[in-house]
Amino acid sequence: xxxxxxxxxxxxxxxxxxxxxxxxxxxxxxxxxxxxxxxxxxxxxxxxxxxxxxxxxxxxxxxxxxxxxxxxxxxxxxxxxxxxxxxxxxxxxxxxxxxxxxxxxxxxxxxxxxxxxxxxxxxxxxxxxxxxxxxxxxxxxxxxxxxxxxxxxxxxxxxxxxxxxxxxxxxxxxxxxxxxxxxxxxxxxxxxxxxxxxxxxxxxxxxxxxxxxxxxxxxxxxxxxxxxxxxxxxxxxxxxxxxxxxxxxxxxxxxxxxxxxxxxxxxxxxxxxxxxxxxxxxxxxxxxxxxxxxxxxxxxxxxxxxxxxxxxxxxxxxxxxxxxxxxxxxxxxxxxxxxxxxxxxxxxxxxxxxxxxxxxxxxxxxxxxxxxxxxxxxxxxxxxxxxxxxxxxxxxxxxxxxxxxxxxxxxxxxxxxxxxxxxxxxxxxxxxxxxxxxxxxxxxxxxxxxxxxxxxxxxxxxxxxxxxxxxxxxxxxxxxxxxxxxxxxxxxxxxxxxxx
RNA sequence: GCCUCCAUCGUCUAGAGGACCAGGACACAGGCCUUUCAAGCCUGGUACAGGGGUUCGAAUCCCCUUGGAGGCACCA
Numbered sequence: 321x322x323x324x325x326x327x328x329x330x331x332x333x334x335x336x337x338x339x340x341x342x343x344x345x346x347x348x349x350x351x352x353x354x355x356x357x358x359x360x361x362x363x364x365x366x367x368x369x370x371x372x373x374x375x376x377x378x379x380x381x382x383x384x385x386x387x388x389x390x391x392x393x394x395x396x397x398x399x400x401x402x403x404x405x406x407x408x409x410x411x412x413x414x415x416x417x418x419x420x421x422x423x424x425x426x427x428x429x430x431x432x433x434x435x436x437x438x439x440x441x442x443x444x445x446x447x448x449x450x451x452x453x454x455x456x457x458x459x460x461x462x463x464x465x466x467x468x469x470x471x472x473x474x475x476x477x478x479x480x481x482x483x484x485x486x487x488x489x490x491x492x493x494x495x496x497x498x499x500x501x502x503x504x505x506x507x508x509x510x511x512x513x514x515x516x517x518x519x520x521x522x523x524x525x526x527x528x529x530x531x532x533x534x535x536x537x538x539x540x541x542x543x544x545x546x547x548x549x550x551x552x553x554x555x556x557x558x559x560x561x562x563x564x565x566x567x568x569x570x571x572x573x574x575x576x577x578x579x580x581x582x583x584x585x586x587x588x589x590x591x592x593x594x595x596x597x598x599x600x601x602x603x604x605x606x607x608x609x610x611x612x613x614x615x616x617x618x619x620x621x622x623x624x625x626x627x628x629x630x631x632x633x634x635x636x637x638x639x640x641x642x643x644x645x646x647x648x649x650x651x652x653x654x655x656x657x658x659x660x661x662x663x664x665x666x667x668x669x670x671x672x673x674x675x676x677x678x679x680x681x682x683x684x685x686x687x688x689x690x691x692x693x694x695x696x697x698x699x700x701x702x703x704x705x706x707x708x709x710x711x712x713x714x715x716x717x718x719x720x721x722x723x724x725x726x727x728x729x730x731x732x733x734x735x736x737x738x739x740x741x742x743x744x745x746x747x748x749x750x751x752x753x754x755x756x757x758x759x760x761x762x763x764x765x766x767x768x769x770x771x772x773x774x775x776x777x778x779x780x781x782x783x784x785x786x787x788x789x790x791x792x793x794x795x796x797x798x799x800x801x802x803x804x805x806x807x808x809x810x811x812x813x814x815x816x817x818x819x820x
Numbered sequence: 821g822c823c824u825c826c827a828u829c830g831u832c833u834a835g836a837g838g839a840c841c842a843g844g845a846c847a848c849a850g851g852c853c854u855u856u857c858a859a860g861c862c863u864g865g866u867a868c869a870g871g872g873g874u875u876c877g878a879a880u881c882c883c884c885u886u887g888g889a890g891g892c893a894c895c896a
Contacts, residue, residue, distance in 0.1 A: 334896050369895055434894075441893095453892070477894055495825065504823060504892075512894040519896045543824055543891040566826085567889070573831085575889075613832070613845090620834040621844045640833075641825075643889055647832045650846045660859075701859040712857095764855095778855040790857045 327359025328533050331385075331392070332523070335365060336372040338593040339384035341646075342538065342568045342577055345611045349565060350536050351390045352612070352634040359533070363395030364526060367408045368516045384594035387604050388611075389627065394530075402530040407522045414517040417525055417555065418478045418510050426554040427510055429476040430458040431469045453506035454479070478511035480521075480551060488546035493563040494641040500546040508547055520544060524551045527560060534561045536636065539643065540576070563636050566615045566643045573645035590648075601674055601706025602651070606658040610651045615640050623650075624657065656704040668696040671709050678710035679717045691716040691800040698792035712792060716800045721787035721809065725820055728813055730779045733772075738780050739817040741770050745781055746810040754803050759795045784813035 331347040333339065354361035363385070367373060382396065394400025404410055421427035432454075440455060459481060461469075469476070487499035510521040517525070527535065542564045552559045568577045570590075577592060591597050597607060608627060612618070616639050618625045625633075659667065671692075672683045679686070686692060695713045703709060715721050729738045748766055752758050767777040778794050785806055786797050798806045 332896090336896070366896065372895065430894095437894090492825090498824070500823075506892085509894055514894075516894090518894070523896090538890095539825075540890055540896095564825085569889075571831085573888080615832090617833055617844090619844085623832080623845050637836095642827065643825090644832060647846065650832060653846055656859090699858090702857065773855095775855055782856065788856090792857085794855060 325531075325533055327354060327357040328362060328531050329354050329359065329536060330362040330364050330527070330530065330532050331390075332364045332366050332526075332537075333381050334369065334372075335367050335374060335377040335381065336369060337374055337377055338595055339377075339381045340577075341592055341594060341597070341611075344384065344388060344390075344594050344607075345568060345614050346536065346538055346565055347385060347390050348388065348608065348611045349616070349634075349636075349639070352630055353534065353536065353636060354393070355631045356634045360393040361390070362400070362402070362530060362532070363392035363398075363405065364530070365396060365406045366519065366522065367406055368519065368522055370514065370516065380593075380595060384598075387594070387598060388608055389604060407517070407526065410522070410526065411515065411517075413529070414511065414522055414525055415515070418517075418521070421480070421510070421554060422478060424554075425481070427478050427480050428459055428461075429466065430454075430479045430507075430509075431461075431474045431476045432457055456507050459507060475513045477509045477513050479507040480510050480547070480554070482507050482547070482550060488549050490545050490549050490559070490562065492542070492545070493561060493636050494639055495564070500543075502546070502550070505547050505550075520547055520551065524548055524555070524557075528552070528555070528557045532560055534563065534636070536563050536565055539564045539567045563639065564641075565639065566641055568614055569643050569645045571646045571648050577646055599707075601703075601708065602655050603658045603662075603670075603706075606651070606655040609658070610654050614646075615644065623654070652704045659703050659706070660701055662700070664693070664697045664700065667700055668692055671696065671706055674706045675710050675713075679714060681717065689717070694796055694800040695792060698796045702792070713800075715786040715788065715791070716797070723783070723787055723813060723816055725816055727783045727789050728780060728817055730776045733776060735817050735820055737772075739814060741767075741772060741777055741780055742784060742810060742814045742817065744770060745777065746807060746814065749798075749803070749807060749810065754799050754806075756795050756799070759798065781810070784810045 329350040331343075331350050333343055333347075351361050353359070363382075365378060365381075367378075378396070385392065392398060394402060395405045418427060422429065436457075437454065441453075458479070482505045483502045486502050488502055489499040490497060508520055509518050511517055526532075545562060545564075549559055569575060570577055591600060594607070598604075605627075609624065609630075612625075612630050612634075613623050616634070617623075618630065618633060662670070669687075672686050675681070675686055675692075676683045681689075691713075695716060699709055699712045702712060728742075729735045733741075745763065745766060748762060749759075752762055763777065763781075764774055767774045770777065779789065782791055782794050782797070783789055785794070785801060791797055801809070
């Protein structure tokens with residue numbers, strides 16, 4: 321590969337499902353390499369499997385990429401000089417080159433039915449022979465036999481005539497590859513009977529005509545590279561640089577992070593799609609940073625870095641080739657870190673959609689609610705994900721809260737003592753200014769007068785005002801509620817204590 | 821089964837022959853702070869899979885074993 325050529329890399333997802341975490345990491349590395357080198361990042365849609373097509377997946381792919389800030393220079397909705405960027409719109413190109421290969425004797429039409437192929441596999445299994453696949457039956461058909469099959473209208477596919485002998489060697493930037501024995505590749509299909517190309521063929525054709533210089537893709541493609549190399553050779557084209565990215569394994573390390581649902585670290589469901597992480601309240605800047613350290617390290621002593629820093633340092637050669645388990649707890653920590661970095665006003669704005677549903681309020685009403693700007697800074701360092709916010713501050717957005725009477729009486733106190741403390745505090749709160757400074761000293765003094773530890777008195781008040789024994793700092797909660805609501809809740813709690 | 825890739829703390833990783841009795845982060849444990857929970861700060865334990873080479877010297881290079889992963893479709 322000519323090093324002076326401008327770098328062109330691509331992400332080539334197929335619209336057969338939502339955008340996967342692993343795909344996002346592949347996209348990210350491609351994007352980083354393009355941005356680092358000043359090259360181009362291309363999005364190409366590999367929609368050649370009509371049976372697995374999922375209508376809204378294309379939108380999801382684009383939404384996810386944009387959410388992560390991975391903008392593409394060419395592709396859907398952007399255009400570009402190498403289009404079309406949907407493989408379904410490039411069919412004539414594939415047909416033309418398949419035909420050329422057939423004419424050159426490097427590919428051939430195969431008329432074998434699916435039934436015959438299946439029978440072949442059964443037979444191989446029954447004889448306990450390794451299942452090696454197609455037996456190249458149609459490779460040696462005579463012209464007359466072909467004419468007859470064509471005349472009879474037997475449907476066919478186009479197969480590549482892999483070299484039967486010898487071995488194929490290729491270079492992967494990240495690992496040391498042994499040569500592959502050509503004979504283990506069984507004349508793969510280039511063009512399916514429905515006229516659509518297979519991945520292997522469309523991929524090679526498009527990467528060539530789109531002038532892709534580096535192919536960064538998942539490890540699962542490693543063993544099909546020899547096939548691709550032979551295709552490039554047959555077509556007489558230059559072979560791009562390969563770098564196969566390490567797979568992201570299940571958090572347990574047990575296998576490829578599957579597109580199916582598995583259980584995560586705890587009992588929670590393992591999130592696999594970008595949209596799910598987004599919906600769970602992960603920040604795009606955290607996801608970006610996290611994805612980047614899955615197989616790549618910014619430096620020896622930090623995991624945290626900005627987009628610009630990653631671009632400046634990224635190099636394919638620094639990618640670790642070993643597959644790794646998804647470190648979910650690190651993602652959670654990192655998301656918490658990025659939440660803490662946010663300006664409170666920014667956090668508040670990002671919180672709105674996560675609050676609206678659970679609190680049963682409109683985003684607009686929430687945005688105007690006076691309690692939110694008070695509470696947001698208080699929960700900022702308590703959040704790992706945005707969707708945890710509602711449970712922390714819901715007490716301030718409802719008229720009435722329920723009480724667990726047991727919580728109202730701190731350990732080591734009788735309910736009479738708790739009631740006495742609550743009554744005294746209520747009386748005091750009637751007159752105190754509802755500010756941090758206004759509440760702090762008098763309430764501490766009150767605890768002393770009552771012979772209680774500060775924590776005991778504050779605990780009673782915390783439960784009385786929020787209904788929870790774990791809540792944001794007490795004074796903030798009371799200020800957010802306002803004097804009237806705070807007093808009403810204290811009185812109700814006192815009433816409850818009196819009854820028991 | 822066959823082919824291929826990979827192998828450093830529980831996990832993600834730094835390490836491209838001497839700077840490593842192996843560094844960082846998360847997680848975990850203990851402590852400090854403290855109004856609960858967090859956050860923050862301090863401290864701690866735990867790793868070069870095993871065995872052979874090569875070399876004055878190996879986590880780093882080679883081989884074998886073991887373990888893990890991926891691939892073997894008219895799916896990508």
